[in-house]
Every structure is written in C-alpha cells, then in structure tokens.
Amino acid sequence: MTLSGMFxxxxxxxxxxxxxxxxxxxxxxxxxxxxxxxxxxxxxxTGSNARYGSFALRGAQLAVEEINSAGGxxxxxxxxxxxxxxxxxxxxxxxxxxxxxxxxxGFIIGDICSSVTLAMQPxxxxxxxxxxxxxxxxxxxxxxxxxxxxxxxxxNYPTDEVRSxxxxxxxxxxxxxxxxxxxxxDSDYGRGAINFTKKYLERFKxxxxxxxxxxxxxxxxxxxxxxxxxxxxxxxxxYGLADxxxxxxxxxxxxxxxxxxxxxxxxxxxxxxxxKAAPTALNGAIEAAAWLPGWDTPRSKExxxxxxxxxxxxxxxxxxxxxxxxxxxxxxxxxxxxSTDGEKVRDAMAKIKFDSAVxxxxxxxxxxxxxxxxxxxxxxxxxxxxxxxVGSIDYPKN
Amino acid sequence: xxxxLGEQLLNGIVTGSVYAIVAVGMTMTFGVLRVINFAHxxxxxxxxxxxxxxxxxxxxxxxxxxxxxxxxxxxxxxxxGYFLMRKMVxxxxxxxxxxxxxxxxxxxxxxxxxxxxxxxxxNGGYIEPVELFGYGLAQQRILIVIVCVxxxxxxxxxxTYSRMGKSMRAVSQNIECCEIVGIDxxxxxxxxxxxxxSLAGLSxxxxxxxxxxxxxxxxxxxxxxTLPIIIMGGLGNVRGTFIAAMILGIAESxxxxxxxxxxxxSVGFVTLSLMLMWRPHGLFSLQSRF
Numbered sequence: 001m002t003l004s005g006m007f008x009x010x011x012x013x014x015x016x017x018x019x020x021x022x023x024x025x026x027x028x029x030x031x032x033x034x035x036x037x038x039x040x041x042x043x044x045x046t047g048s049n050a051r052y053g054s055f056a057l058r059g060a061q062l063a064v065e066e067i068n069s070a071g072g073x074x075x076x077x078x079x080x081x082x083x084x085x086x087x088x089x090x091x092x093x094x095x096x097x098x099x100x101x102x103x104x105x106g107f108i109i110g111d112i113c114s115s116v117t118l119a120m121q122p123x124x125x126x127x128x129x130x131x132x133x134x135x136x137x138x139x140x141x142x143x144x145x146x147x148x149x150x151x152x153x154x155x156n157y158p159t160d161e162v163r164s165x166x167x168x169x170x171x172x173x174x175x176x177x178x179x180x181x182x183x184x185x186d187s188d189y190g191r192g193a194i195n196f197t198k199k200y201l202e203r204f205k206x207x208x209x210x211x212x213x214x215x216x217x218x219x220x221x222x223x224x225x226x227x228x229x230x231x232x233x234x235x236x237x238x239y240g241l242a243d244x245x246x247x248x249x250x251x252x253x254x255x256x257x258x259x260x261x262x263x264x265x266x267x268x269x270x271x272x273x274x275x276k277a278a279p280t281a282l283n284g285a286i287e288a289a290a291w292l293p294g295w296d297t298p299r300s301k302e303x304x305x306x307x308x309x310x311x312x313x314x315x316x317x318x319x320x321x322x323x324x325x326x327x328x329x330x331x332x333x334x335x336x337x338x339s340t341d342g343e344k345v346r347d348a349m350a351k352i353k354f355d356s357a358v359x360x361x362x363x364x365x366x367x368x369x370x371x372x373x374x375x376x377x378x379x380x381x382x383x384x385x386x387x388x389x390v391g392s393i394d395y396p397k398n
Numbered sequence: 399x400x401x402x403l404g405e406q407l408l409n410g411i412v413t414g415s416v417y418a419i420v421a422v423g424m425t426m427t428f429g430v431l432r433v434i435n436f437a438h439x440x441x442x443x444x445x446x447x448x449x450x451x452x453x454x455x456x457x458x459x460x461x462x463x464x465x466x467x468x469x470x471x472x473x474x475x476x477x478x479g480y481f482l483m484r485k486m487v488x489x490x491x492x493x494x495x496x497x498x499x500x501x502x503x504x505x506x507x508x509x510x511x512x513x514x515x516x517x518x519x520x521n522g523g524y525i526e527p528v529e530l531f532g533y534g535l536a537q538q539r540i541l542i543v544i545v546c547v548x549x550x551x552x553x554x555x556x557x558t559y560s561r562m563g564k565s566m567r568a569v570s571q572n573i574e575c576c577e578i579v580g581i582d583x584x585x586x587x588x589x590x591x592x593x594x595x596s597l598a599g600l601s602x603x604x605x606x607x608x609x610x611x612x613x614x615x616x617x618x619x620x621x622x623x624t625l626p627i628i629i630m631g632g633l634g635n636v637r638g639t640f641i642a643a644m645i646l647g648i649a650e651s652x653x654x655x656x657x658x659x660x661x662x663x664s665v666g667f668v669t670l671s672l673m674l675m676w677r678p679h680g681l682f683s684l685q686s687r688f
Binding site: 045046047048050051054084183186211212213214215217218219220221222223224226227230243244246247250251253254255256273277 | 401402405406409412413510514515516517519525527533534535536605608609610611613614615616619650651652654655656658659660662663
C-alpha cells in the first residue's frame with residue numbers, strides 16, 4: 001500500500017473508527033452503572049472442576065442478590081463479573097487480567113484451584129485489587145500473604161495443613177491404619193496436601209508405601225489400583241478432583257478393592273452423586289471438608305434452604321457456601337470500613353470479626369482466616385460428621 | 399509378583415485395544431488422504447456424547463445408543479469429509495494440519511457450548527465386574543477386546559479382498575494411476591475417512607462406561623496418544639497399528655503400575671521421540687503399507 005493509497009478515503013475511515021470507538025464506550029457503560037461495586041469471580045467454569053466452579057459462582061450470585069435486594073452497600077449495588085480459570089494458571093491469570101483491565105473490578109474472589117490462586121497473587125498485588133480467596137487450600141497462599149509479602153491477598157478457607165493433620169489423626173487413632181498408599185491429583189493441591197501429610201507421619205507412627213499422582217483427565221486407574229492391592233496398604237490417601245473420584249471408585253469395584261481399602265482425604269466423597277456411583281467403594285471413606293450441607297447451625301441451614309430454593313432444589317456444596325459467605329464477609333467489611341475503597345477495605349478486613357455459619361471469623365497476621373475443618377465418615381451411604389477442628393499453624397520463618 | 403505382572407499385562411491389553419480401534423481410523427485416513435487428522439479424537443468424543451445424550455435424554459438402552467452414536471459420527475464424518483477432507487488430497491501437508499486442527503477446535507467448543515463445560519456422568523454399559531484368570535474385570539472391557547479383534551479381522555479382510563479395500567490400497571499408492579484406471583478417488587477418499595471416524599466414535603461409546611466422564615475436551619488426549627501409535631506402526635499400516643497400540647497399552651500399564659501413574663502419559667511421547675530418532679518410518683517394513 002502506498003502512502004497516498006493509505007490516505008485514500010481517509011475521512012470515511014476516520015469517521016468509521018470514531019463511530020466504532022464511541023459505540024464501544026456506550027456498550028460498556030450500559031452494562032454497569034457508575035458507582036456499582038465491581039466484584040470479579042474467578043472460577044473453573046469448564047474442565048474437570050467445572051462442577052466446583054458452577055457451585056462457587058451460584059453461591060456468590062445468591063449472596064449478591066441478597067445484599068442488593070436489601071439496598072446494597074451504602075446505596076451501591078454489587079455487580080459480578082465472571083472469569084473462567086479452567087483450573088489452569090495460564091487461563092486463570094488471563095481471566096484475572098481481563099477482569100482487572102477491561103471490567104475494572106476492584107475486588108476479586110478466586111480461584112478454587114490452588115495453582116491458579118498462587119499465580120493470581122502477584123497480579124492483584126501489582127494492580128492493588130483486593131483478592132479474597134474462598135476455596136484454595138494450599139498453605140503457601142497465606143504463607144506468602146500479610147506479613148509474608150502479598151498484602152492484597154486474604155483467605156477465608158481452611159488450609160491443607162490442618163486438613164492433612166486432621167485426616168491422618170483420625171485414620172491412625174480411630175481406625176488404626178498404619179500403612180497408606182497415595183493416589184492424589186498431580187497439582188499444587190494434591191502434592192501439597194501429601195507433603196503436609198508426610199510431615200506428620202512420624203508423629204502418628206505410620207508410613208506411605210506407594211505414591212502416585214494422576215493427571216487431570218486420567219481415566220485408567222486399573223494399573224495403579226492393581227499395584228495398591230498387592231502392596232498391603234490399608235487405606236488410600238486421596239486429595240483429588242471431584243469428577244475423577246467416581247471413576248476411581250468404579251474401578252475400585254472392578255479390581256476388587258471396594259469395601260477392603262477405604263479412601264481418606266478429600267475429593268468430594270460426601271456428594272450424593274459420588275456415593276451413588278459406587279456405594280461399596282465409598283463406604284468407610286473419611287473426608288475433611290470445609291463445610292457440608294448437614295452442618296447444624298441456624299445460619300448454615302438457612303443458606304442451604306435459600307440455595308435450594310434459588311437453584312431448583314440442588315443441594316449446595318462447600319464451595320457454594322464459602323463463596324456465599326465470603327461475599328457477605330466483604331460486604332460486612334465494607335460496612336465496617338464505611339467505604340468501598342480497596343485499600344480501606346483491605347485494612348478493615350485485618351481487624352474484622354465476622355459471624356459466619358461456622359463460627360466467628362478473624363484473620364491472623366498472614367491474612368488467613370481461622371476457620372474449622374469438618375471431619376466426616378461415610379456410613380451407610382451418607383456422611384456422618386465426626387468433629388470439627390480449628391488448627392493454628394506454625395508459619396515458616398522467612 | 400507374577401500375579402501382579404499378569405494383571406498389568408491384562409490391563410495393558412485392554413488399554414491397547416481401545417487405542418487400536420481409534421488408531422486404525424487415523425492411520426487409514428493418513429494412508430489414503432495423506433492427512434494426519436488432528437480432529438480424530440473429537441470423533442471419539444462425538445460418539446461418546448451422542449451415546450450419553452440418548453441414554454440421558456431419550457432413555458434409550460445402551461446397545462441402541464451404540465448404533466445411534468456410530469450413525470451420528472458417520473453422518474458428521476460424511477459432512478466434514480465431503481466439504482473439507484476431500485480437498486486435502488494432493489494439497490500441501492500444512493493444509494491438512496490447519497484444517498483438522500480447526501475442525502477439532504470447532505467440535506470441542508460446540509460440545510461445550512451445547513452441553514456446558516462440566517463433566518457428565520455416563521450411565522450405561524456393562525460395568526459389572528467378572529473374574530477372568532483370577533482378575534476382576536468389568537464386562538465392558540472384555541467386550542472392547544472382542545470388538546477390537548473383530549474390527550481388525552474385518553478390516554484386514556476388507557482391505558485384502560473387497561473392491562473398496564483394493565481401491566483404498568490403490569489410492570494410497572498412486573492417485574494418478576487410479577484416475578487412469580477408473581477408480582473414483584473422491585469416493586474412496588470419502589469412505590475411508592468415514593470408516594476411520596466411525597471407528598473412533600465406536601471406540602468412544604465402547605469405553606464410555608468404564609471411563610465414566612464425558613466432556614468436550616476428552617478427545618484431545620486421545621489424538622495425542624494416537625499419534626505415537628500410528629507413527630510407531632507405520633503411517634497407513636493397519637496391522638502395524640494394532641501391534642503398536644498393544645505395545646503402547648502394555649508399556650503404559652507397566653509404567654503406571656511399577657514406576658508411577660504420573661509418568662503414564664510420558665510413555666507415548668518418549669516412544670514418539672525414540673521412533674522419530676531411530677526408525678521414522680515405523681517399526682514395520684515400509685513396503686507393508688496396507
């Protein structure tokens with residue numbers, strides 16, 4: 001294209017470009033009113049954790065509707081912008097950047113997958129956007145938060161350090177297991193939880209006989225299950241994905257492990273759909289969860305009822321609860337700070353005492369909320385709660 | 399120990415059978431069209447989804463869903479084959495790569511757009527375990543192995559004795575001569591592609607009961623695992639593909655059982671690298687294509 005060629009019809013092209021830019025501006029303005037509180041939700045909406053993501057988003061949406069219909073916060077309504085992390089750090093970071101730069105969110109709740117959250121932390125720190133995590137359990141997230149470095153990260157969810165301690169304690173003391181096989185998902189979550197389990201093995205005089213990690217999308221577990229069957233392990237420690245647990249459970253029935261070697265750890269063992277897939281394999285499973293629908297406090301029961309009413313009778317899972325509660329937590333913090341400015345809300349969160357459905361929530365100096373981990377065992381096809389534990393953590397010296 | 403070895407071998411044969419049925423379609427497509435069909439795993443996914451859909455929404459039985467799934471996959475393959483794949487014959491290699499990658503993306507995201515991104519649960523098939531040589535095995539897996547053997551015997555017979563089979567061999571050797579002799583190259587190309595894709599769909603619906611999860615992206619891993627197999631077996635070599643698939647299945651089973659599950663997927667790619675370095679035309683003779 002020659003120079004003169006480029007400028008041919010310039011007035012027309014310029015007008016077209018201007019019109020396009022203006023319409024772009026109008027479109028984005030029409031979506032959110034000025035003065036709305038923009039809340040981003042980063043969650044895995046597709047992929048192997050899509051079920052978690054769907055629950056998380058709906059829990060958050062329920063809370064936002066409740067708050068908005070009660071008048072919003074100081075008259076301002078909350079608007080949700082959703083980003084899909086696909087449970088991979090690459091997509092999660094991309095979604096976070098889009099939320100911050102294009103949707104101009106001031107607050108983000110995300111992600112569920114620990115690997116994604118770890119990748120999001122530096123982004124929100126640089127952009128000075130408040131990240132309140134409601135579902136990732138890898139302890140490293142808050143090792144590095146608060147006095148640990150990232151000032152703009154808070155977490156309202158218990159960590160795998162507490163989880164692995166609680167599970168191992170129950171398995172060795174109540175069930176007298178001493179030999180374990182590991183079959184966890186190959187991610188920061190799966191590997192991290194096993195690392196913490198190993199930390200406590202000596203305290204409970206038990207050992208790990210074999211260690212295997214499965215990739216997202218793996219469907220053939222027969223070889224590993226055959227190995228475990230021959231190894232003399234008494235239980236399988238599994239920190240895994242919700243949608244892979246039914247596959248493993250079915251193949252446990254196939255290879256003859258069901259009913260002989262229980263699953264312990266976390267992988268949505270208590271969901272009715274999972275239990276239905278292979279009841280004999282799930283019987284006797286031990287899980288440590290952050291919340292479950294059977295939790296017996298008035299606020300918790302009310303949440304379950306509201307969720308079921310809003311979403312065609314579907315029972316919420318712990319991610320729905322934690323996202324619902326975290327939205328209310330942010331709202332309460334905004335009210336306490338009497339501001340929706342990110343920095344003021346961040347500082348107010350450090351000092352807040354919030355009455356949640358699982359007890360009063362406060363944050364320690366690493367921006368980690370002190371919340372309990374609920375231990376349950378599957379008996380007769382349904383989860384039965386055995387106790388709730390709050391653990392305080394020894395943070396590593398920097 | 400011998401017991402465990404035997405069990406891993408059995409697991410390997412079952413896994414290998416699944417790979418074999420999928421891989422043979424891809425290798426046939428290459429043999430006749432000279433195109434590596436990067437969307438091959440997506441026909442596997444389409445077959446699975448179609449079967450899942452009729453079982454869940456229309457309440458058909460499993461055998462009927464198999465017929466429906468293969469028919470739907472074949473129909474899709476006819477459409478893609480007629481409008482797209484036929485034009486790949488004689489075109490540069492890059493065209494085929496780009497086109498099939500595009501088809502792959504479209505099919506994957508169509509599934510997500512239509513049915514959502516979450517994993518679906520496949521209810522159907524014969525998952526009751528039976529005892530075989532002292533090992534527990536779902537009935538479905540025995541069915542898979544039987545179907546695999548039948549498919550390969552059938553294909554071998556077809557390729558050797560039937561008119562279509564002979565035409566396929568001719569097209570894979572020299573297209574110009576075929577046109578001189580009077581073979582309808584476009585038709586042979588289309589039907590080879592349809593047979594290949596339908597076999598992938600069949601494999602999908604057969605493994606769905608034991609793989610349980612159905613989701614839009616499930617075909618991707620299948621395509622990537624099939625690539626080492628068809629290269630190892632020799633591109634276009636049907637018998638070679640069967641043996642290569644078994645080798646990969648058994649190798650994966652042994653690695654997963656004795657070394658660690660996290661290394662299972664690496665077997666395919668390590669094999670691919672070794673093959674390309676040491677014997678790029680495949681394990682079997684160059685002359686034995688088809």
